[in-house]
Amino acid sequence: MAPHADPFLHNRIWWKEATFYQIYPASFCDSNGDGWGDIPGILSKIAYIASLGVDVVWLSPMFESPQKDMGYDISDYETVYAPYGTVGDVEKLIKACHDHGMKLILDLVVNHTSDQHKWFQESRSSRDNPKRDWYFWRPARYDEQGNRRPPTNYRSYFAGGTWTWDEHTQEYYLHLYDESQPDLNWENEDCRKAIYDSSMRFWLDKGIDGFRVDTVNKYSKHVNFPDAPITDRKSFIQPAAQFWCNGPRIHEFIKEMNGDVLAKYSTYDGQPVVTVGELSLTPDPEGVLRYVSAREKELDMVFQFDITHLGQGNGFQDKYDFTPWELPEMKQVVKKWQTFIEGTDGWTTVFNENHDNGRSVSRFASDAPEWREKSAKMLALWLVVQTGTLFLYQGQEIGMINAPKEWSIGEYKDVESLNFWDEAVRLENDGTDPTRKGRIMRGLQLMARDHARLPFQWNDTKNGGFSTGKPWMRAHDLYPEINAEAQERDTHSVLSFYKRLLRLRKEHRDVFVYGSFELVDEEKANTFVFEKHYQEKSARVELNFTKEVQILEEREGMKLLVSSYGKAKEGVLQPFEGRVFVNY
Known part of the structure; x- marks a missing residue:
């Protein structure tokens, strides 16, 4: 394979090569039996987290909150929600992460507060x-x-x-979200200064290493508030993101946040603190680059959500009205966001799970008993070899899957899920949309935020070892079969495979983290093949997204680095198999 010239060698910095591990505190580990995960529970699992080979812990909101939206409705930025612990517990977590060679970032939720703030x-x-x-x-x-x-x-x-x-x-x-989450007015300078002091400096002064910045492109609205065009004639309310996303002063505000606050802090080991923004509804690379260009001094990187939007219906009102998709569509999404940084000073992220989406095995492969482990390993390989900063979500490393389809709507807890369900019931009952309940339930079964929030499955004891009390959300029925303790003892488990891949990612960081991306088989509906290039180094990635054996071309001058099956068969990809070949 001929060497590829990289048109732009990206500057190397710690967070580009890091693997981030997101913890959803309500669902990770409950130390006191009250049914809520807590920070002492996280502390008890620090050795486990470090053993994964991750570099940064991202802790989702643990601030004081009425919990209408699971902590994204903050009533006090400087206090910890009592069931999670105390500010002192967070300080212990900061130290524990640092002592284990990991950094800690918090969620920065400053588009809105709780109405109780x-x-x-x-x-x-x-x-x-x-x-x-x-x-x-x-x-x-x-x-x-x-x-x-x-x-x-x-x-x-x-x-x-x-x-x-x-x-x-x-x-x-x-309020762009729930009525209990009023939007802050960033046009008011005193308001911005208070945000910087209370939500940022307070925690940076305690030694955190950066932020995941929630809803980062919504701070600037078109404050004349024009009506939205009517695109749904059956409803008074209309989609209107063009009036609150990427508004006229958004880059000014983020530059100010960076310059006045973030640039004045460093990590525990003297590196720049890191920011990763949640950038929704920004489909064009040019628009994204304005946020992540190093010379602009705004954000280090962002999450762009095309990959997690696969299967979602069109627009806000149809989010959970499932739309079937084909593999070539996924390929184009990956290609778009793998290649948009080439020749620039921007950076990208790699992820397929977080707290706001269904589990990747259930969405992108198969969670059937005979395929779920193979699917989890194949998807792990698919992620780990992509260019950019890698983000994993708790439970992903053991192949956790969606809640069973047999569960009723009564098991769903998320405000968004329940609001969409209530709307579906109303629209079906009044005759506006006679089949909506069934369609929305199907969408929720696949894509609801609830699936990611099921308690972590630690072992085969009651509630998967998450809590000795009644969990705030029901534990998955399959925790006796899918749990961390069993997988730690199994060298062929999903967990062991993730650990191996994270070591390989660091060992081959040139081509995996920084390499350019080349899609090989754009139109094939069953296999996903791409190549990575960094100067004279190359890798070829072959993935089978089906339950059938797939025939593949021979490749010259490359050796097998890893197969998700362990043993590969020459000339074919086994069902839900992934492999990587390298030329060095």
């Missing part, structure tokens, strides 16, 4: 309160019959509208 409580207390303008308040509109209407016709992320009426002050407030 003291800032919002002041803001809603009167129209002339000094913090009134820290949130978005607008008067009602009235139709020709004198009926009160919200200021705009926007549809929220969680179904329903984006404006809630406040009886006390006789105005509406804006």
